[in-house]
Amino acid sequence: MNTDTKLAVLDQIYKICDDFAETPDLACQRYCAACCTRNVTLTTLEGYRIAEHIISNGKSDLFAKLENESDKKRFHPLTTTNRLAVLCMEGKEPPEEENDASFGSCPFLTDDECPVYPVRPFGCRCFVSKQDCRETGFADVEPSVIAVNNVFLQYIEHVDAQGYSGNLTDILLFMESEDNRQSYMNSDLKRISERLIQNSPIKVVLVSPEHRDRVEPVLKSLQSIKVPGN
Ligand code: SF4
Ligand code: SF4
Known part of the structure; x- marks a missing residue:
């Protein structure tokens, strides 16, 4: 799959995800941004999409915002969702990761709004709560929603199996470079x-x-995605 095809598949996954997230009992609303922390992670495929959006919409100052906060503490994942699924299947312990909402807000967040909202990564799309996190101090998420979200994460990583995952700041600062974007587009990441x-392809889907x-209807929708050119 070339990168354009992967991006087209990503759009279809996002559409399935947005349809799934459209439930009436959520407290999520505009200007509610307690979930917009510095700890969001994503794949290089999603990062490429966001970087292209930033550049083509004349919002390159957003890269400077990332740069300005790049020395601040943030979550650095040590494994990916598909690697984690294999560890679980093998009964092995996942690596210990340090993740804390007190690390601060997402560097992109501007007046409690997301300046890249149409292309925000799955990690932001899937974060929902039945109660207002600003009042409760935590997100109230059904375990079945977390299970579905994991399947989405596994699929997105699978589509970008030749790519990488990481914190939003690290992925976007990498994708700020035209050379890196070009290498990614050519499926030839060197640096x-x-x-x-x-990233890793799916070896097992954990449900x-x-x-x-x-999970099953979502899996069915994901499996019926039409890959352009096929
Ligand atoms: S997940 Fe929580 S903080 Fe985020 S929009 Fe929903 S209610 Fe607000
Ligand atoms: S990318 Fe946008 S939606 Fe995601 S955490 Fe940052 S400001 Fe919030």
Whole structure:
């Protein structure tokens, strides 16, 4: 799959995700941004989409915002969702990761709005709550929604299996470089930050029996995605 095809598939995955997230009992609304932390992670495919959006919409000052906050503490994932699924299947412990909402807000956040909202990564699309996190201090998410979100994450990583995953700041600063974007477009990434982790194709989809009913229709939609050119 070339990068244009992967981007077209990503758009279809986002559409399925947005349809799935459209439930009436959510507290999420505009200007509610407590979930917009500095800890968001994404794939290089999603980062490429955001970088292109930033550049083509004349918003390159957003890269400077990332740069200005790049020395601040943030979540650095040590594994990816598909690698984690394999570890679980093998009964192995995942690596210990340090993740804390107190690390601060997403550097992109401007007046409690997302300046890249149409192309925000899956990690932002999937973050929903039945109660207002600003009042409760935590997100109230059904376990079955977390199960479905994991499946989405596995698929997105699978589509970008030759790419990498990492913190939003690290992925976007990498994609700020035209050389890196070109290498990514040519499926020829040579230089990569040590903070980014190589993605992996899906080897196993982890769904516990109690969530199967909720996950199955989403899996069906993901499996019926039309790959352009095929
Ligand atoms: S997840 Fe929480 S903080 Fe984010 S929009 Fe929904 S209610 Fe607000
Ligand atoms: S990218 Fe946008 S939606 Fe995601 S955390 Fe940052 S400001 Fe919020």
